[in-house]
Amino acid sequence: MKTMIMARQCIKFSLVFSFFFLISLTYAQTSPKKNDITPIDSMYFAKDRLKGKVVIITGAARGIGRATAIRAAKEGASVVIADWLEKEGKATAKIIESNGGKVLFVKTDIRSTGDCNNLVAETIKKFGKLDGAVLNAGVMDGVHSGDPLDYDKQSALLPNPVDAASDEYWDFVFDVNATGTFKSMRSVMKQLLKEGKGGALVTVGSIAGLTGLAGNPAYVASKYAVNGLTRNAAIDYAPYGIRVNSVNMAATKTPMTDKAFEFVKEVKKRGITGMGGAKTESLLMQNDSKHRMSTPWEQASVILFLLSDEASNLTGGTYATDGGWTAY
Structure with a gap:
């Protein structure tokens, strides 16, 4: 009797196993093919979308600002590049000139009201x-952008949790990201109000201004400040036909991000632990076969849409251009 019961149990187990095996086999055969998303071509632009517009772009010497400036000029805008990196800023201006665009480089430190x-x-x-501006200039730590990482010499200027963060690090990041965005916005707003024809501004925030980001309190707090300033300005200047929006990206392939990853490697090498590795990739980065970051051209695409008349009904928005980072 015992043998018969065991035999029946074995048969049941075999049937159940076979059932699930067939289901898994069927699913494997019919499972949708995974696909990577091809980033927008760096040469793509919307012809004449910004024709006749004059646009200031801060932090346009490198990275997202550079891509935005180059494409804005191709779309018909006269572009003013503002950056404290003179050599790189002039190089970006030369690229625009070689493409037949109209451009001006003005060496600018956005921390300075005079500048x-x-x-x-x-x-x-x-x-x-002046028709609008992209307020893109920003930093991730207290080291002057363009300077290479030297962990030992720059330790007081590098990101740390609150208890270990220095005044120098906090003050520099806030002076550039929050105060600098305010000062550059103020100068632009005064001119737009003087001209009385409306306009559009796009600020550059970060996922750090929409969620938390481990180990970099000044960057997070300053980007929340940028998004708060964006919403405030959208309310105050709507009566004058001036739209204000922000874009908020996750990892984007830029010199700033390259340096950030170099910093993370250095921290790990020194055995410093924390929550930095809890989440490192957006949905799209996570599911890409090469785990690619977004490109500056993908960010420029959304920025210029928000700057253009195509976004005529959009203001006060803090758009997550983050590959799905804030979706989970």
């Missing part, structure tokens, strides 16, 4: 008006 006012004054002197 921000001069930026607008030089824009008016060259092009006679």
